[in-house]
Amino acid sequence: MNNGHRQTKNLGQSLSSHHPLTIIHFTLSIEENMPYSTSETVDAVVIGTGAGGAPLLARLAAAGLKVVALEAGKHWNPTTDFATDEKAQEKLFWTDERLSAGNDPIPFGSNNSGTGVGGSTLHYTAYTPRAQPDDLRIRTDFGVGSNWPIPFDQLEPYYDEVEQFLGVSGPSPYPWGPDRKRRYALGPLPINGAGQLMQRGCEQLGIKTSPAANAALSADYYQEGVGHRKACTNRGFCQAGCTTGAKASMDVTYIPLALHHGAEIRPESFVTQLITDESGKIRDVVYVRNGQEERQRCRFVFLCAGTVETARLLLMNNLANSSGQVGRNVMAHTALQIWGEFDEDVRPYKGIPGALISEDTHRPKHRNGGPIDFAGGYLLQSIGVMPVTYLSQMARARGLWGQELKRAALAYNHVAGINILGDCLPDAGNYLELADEKDSRQMPKPRVYFSNGENEKRMTAHADKIMRDIWDAAGAKNVWAFPRNAHIIGTCRMGKNANTAVVNADGQSFDIPNLYISDNSTFPSALSVNPALTIMALALRTADRFLEQQK
Amino acid sequence: MPEHYPNGTVRALLPTDQVTEPTRQALTERLETPPPKPDFFSETEFSLLEAICNRLIPQDKNQPPIDIAGSIDERLVQNKSDGWRYDTMPADGEAYKLGLAGVDETASLLFDSPFQSISDTRQDLVLQQVQQGDAPGEIWKKLPANRFFEELLAEATTNYYSHPLAQEAIGYVGMADVPGWQRIGLNQLEDREPKIIDG
Numbered sequence: 001m002n003n004g005h006r007q008t009k010n011l012g013q014s015l016s017s018h019h020p021l022t023i024i025h026f027t028l029s030i031e032e033n034m035p036y037s038t039s040e041t042v043d044a045v046v047i048g049t050g051a052g053g054a055p056l057l058a059r060l061a062a063a064g065l066k067v068v069a070l071e072a073g074k075h076w077n078p079t080t081d082f083a084t085d086e087k088a089q090e091k092l093f094w095t096d097e098r099l100s101a102g103n104d105p106i107p108f109g110s111n112n113s114g115t116g117v118g119g120s121t122l123h124y125t126a127y128t129p130r131a132q133p134d135d136l137r138i139r140t141d142f143g144v145g146s147n148w149p150i151p152f153d154q155l156e157p158y159y160d161e162v163e164q165f166l167g168v169s170g171p172s173p174y175p176w177g178p179d180r181k182r183r184y185a186l187g188p189l190p191i192n193g194a195g196q197l198m199q200r201g202c203e204q205l206g207i208k209t210s211p212a213a214n215a216a217l218s219a220d221y222y223q224e225g226v227g228h229r230k231a232c233t234n235r236g237f238c239q240a241g242c243t244t245g246a247k248a249s250m251d252v253t254y255i256p257l258a259l260h261h262g263a264e265i266r267p268e269s270f271v272t273q274l275i276t277d278e279s280g281k282i283r284d285v286v287y288v289r290n291g292q293e294e295r296q297r298c299r300f301v302f303l304c305a306g307t308v309e310t311a312r313l314l315l316m317n318n319l320a321n322s323s324g325q326v327g328r329n330v331m332a333h334t335a336l337q338i339w340g341e342f343d344e345d346v347r348p349y350k351g352i353p354g355a356l357i358s359e360d361t362h363r364p365k366h367r368n369g370g371p372i373d374f375a376g377g378y379l380l381q382s383i384g385v386m387p388v389t390y391l392s393q394m395a396r397a398r399g400l401w402g403q404e405l406k407r408a409a410l411a412y413n414h415v416a417g418i419n420i421l422g423d424c425l426p427d428a429g430n431y432l433e434l435a436d437e438k439d440s441r442q443m444p445k446p447r448v449y450f451s452n453g454e455n456e457k458r459m460t461a462h463a464d465k466i467m468r469d470i471w472d473a474a475g476a477k478n479v480w481a482f483p484r485n486a487h488i489i490g491t492c493r494m495g496k497n498a499n500t501a502v503v504n505a506d507g508q509s510f511d512i513p514n515l516y517i518s519d520n521s522t523f524p525s526a527l528s529v530n531p532a533l534t535i536m537a538l539a540l541r542t543a544d545r546f547l548e549q550q551k
Numbered sequence: 552m553p554e555h556y557p558n559g560t561v562r563a564l565l566p567t568d569q570v571t572e573p574t575r576q577a578l579t580e581r582l583e584t585p586p587p588k589p590d591f592f593s594e595t596e597f598s599l600l601e602a603i604c605n606r607l608i609p610q611d612k613n614q615p616p617i618d619i620a621g622s623i624d625e626r627l628v629q630n631k632s633d634g635w636r637y638d639t640m641p642a643d644g645e646a647y648k649l650g651l652a653g654v655d656e657t658a659s660l661l662f663d664s665p666f667q668s669i670s671d672t673r674q675d676l677v678l679q680q681v682q683q684g685d686a687p688g689e690i691w692k693k694l695p696a697n698r699f700f701e702e703l704l705a706e707a708t709t710n711y712y713s714h715p716l717a718q719e720a721i722g723y724v725g726m727a728d729v730p731g732w733q734r735i736g737l738n739q740l741e742d743r744e745p746k747i748i749d750g
Contacts (some may be wrong), residue, residue, distance in 0.1 A: 087713040088577040101638035109634025233731025344737040349725035351735040395708040
């Protein structure tokens with residue numbers, strides 16, 4: 001179980017001194033680094049190279065396994081392929097059509113999806129708070145939802161490892177949650193106009209704020225196996241692709257590390273089938289590349305395609321679903337945004353979009369001091385925004401058109417937002433199914449039902465009041481709300497019981513012993529924080545548990 | 552003249568080294584390429600779509616018109632999706648064709664004339680009823696009027712404000728990011744960021 005492909009080793013180091021963007025070197029090496037053939041049996045195929053796949057891929061490769069990653073999207077070179085233009089960057093979104101049903105249909109495309117080597121980390125905001133210990137035991141504390149089968153102290157070392165590896169910028173000490181064992185890798189990023197306004201409003205209301213933890217570099221950073229990455233230039237375009245390598249998307253962090261350790265990555269390889277043998281184990285992964293069907297024989301499969309595509313692939317292949325839970329338990333964070341216009345020049349396109357955080361509402365009190373009427377809680381985040389994103393969502397939510405729209409658009413340089421990111425409970429009415437309608441590949445489109453339940457509605461109402469109060473105190477005019485849910489989660493939840501969960505605490509399928517899932521589909525509860533950091537931490541834990549079992 | 556940003560800011564920045572080559576290419580192409588000829592819609596449908604878009608996002612009279620409808624047609628010809636659609640809606644192309652016919656039907660029921668033959672004020676009344684989902688007509692029994700309107704408005708807004716001239720008009724110069732941004736706090740502007748001009 002090893003291979004001799006180490007040709008990329010140390011190149012990053014030798015080039016970095018005179019080559020400011022080491023990522024150029026490593027991105028080229030994906031095409032140069034194709035050690036495996038489809039005629040051999042590799043140790044593992046990893047499906048998807050986002051936050052769930054990339055860290056695990058690097059870990060398995062570092063252990064000497066022969067690993068091949070299949071990525072549906074292209075391999076981009078950010079320096080030459082990415083424009084500072086939202087429309088040009090729509091290519092980072094997963095645009096195979098999904099059908100959004102229920103009372104609160106979930107938007108996909110620019111939300112909740114991504115494609116390309118690096119997956120949706122190519123356009124994530126890089127907001128990387130840790131979950132708090134009580135996020136993992138919502139059932140114990142509130143009697144609703146599901147506990148995680150993993151205690152916090154088993155996730156914590158992985159949080160720490162991921163933060164150090166990515167170069168997360170954040171405050172030390174961090175004001176909420178248990179004491180951290182180490183400082184963040186780098187000090188916090190500078191606060192932009194939206195962050196200053198939220199600070200101003202929160203101060204008056206007695207709400208504690210702090211610079212947020214963001215996976216973008218506040219100073220130049222070096223990692224063995226990756227090379228040098230330059231500090232963030234505050235271009236504010238995280239959600240449409242980072243051109244400088246400062247944001248820790250997977251393509252400039254865990255993917256180079258995986259290549260360094262000899263992994264192979266096949267871009268534009270769309271997986272359609274998982275073929276099992278008579279023992280019920282998966283033997284071949286079938287995928288389409290350049291219009292041709294190929295298959296890769298393997299000993300293990302790690303499915304890391306995200307909440308929607310992971311469940312869709314399993315349902316299409318009728319696999320790993322003896323529990324009937326594949327596609328169930330769809331959750332989406334409460335994510336209401338409140339926007340306001342200010343006298344000051346904000347220029348919301350500058351700086352890390354999510355500069356400021358408060359977790360005072362992690363387990364909030366009721367406004368009148370009494371007990372709260374919902375389970376869980378949420379965080380508060382200041383938000384900057386790119387113009388087309390802002391204006392198109394404003395058109396949707398406020399329904400402004402004609403001269404009213406033009407007037408509101410003229411105020412763009414003066415707008416700032418706050419949003420929440422809060423827990424969501426699973427509900428029998430929220431699920432993913434295969435529609436009869438077919439996509440261009442003749443595969444059934446996924447249909448996702450989502451309706452906010454009473455808990456989400458109460459939490460959102462609580463947050464609506466607080467955010468409006470903050471903006472009033474900060475001097476906002478023309479305040480408006482953009483109702484939304486973010487980060488689709490669930491569909492293959494982990495648990496202790498094979499009757500009610502799809503995978504065990506190690507991410508291993510209860511039905512198919514050589515199938516593991518590593519992405520946000522396995523989260524038993526949504527958590528009250530953005531999911532990316534937890535997906536990565538869990539991916540490393542899944543890889544380590546797997547490697548231990550193989551000993 | 553009401554408050555406005557100076558003309559020509561983005562156009563002046565585009566050829567400079569403050570803009571990356573891929574950014575310059577994307578924006579210059581959008582600035583200079585004439586809108587594609589309609590291919591998905593019939594001429595009648597396309598002219599109705601343009602008339603509706605003119606009410607949704609009035610063009611700036613001092614600037615060349617910014618294409619909205621041509622890009623919608625082009626997307627539908629290429630069968631491109633934004634990645635999702637409301638389950639209550641038919642496929643995008645069908646929804647657009649139905650919705651356009653619905654707007655004309657409503658106009659005829661309310662004012663005895665097709666949409667393009669009625670006054671601006673009456674056109675706006677028709678569009679308001681479509682937006683509120685209470686427009687009369689058989690077609691709206693098959694197609695949720697409010698969702699049709701929402702989707703059209705969102706796509707029109709995206710197309711319009713993706714254009715460098717529309718971005719100039721709102722004082723956006725975020726594409727000029729090669730030097731990065733050092734002055735990012737409240738009321739902190741870099742030299743290349745335009746200030747609004749009072750009326």
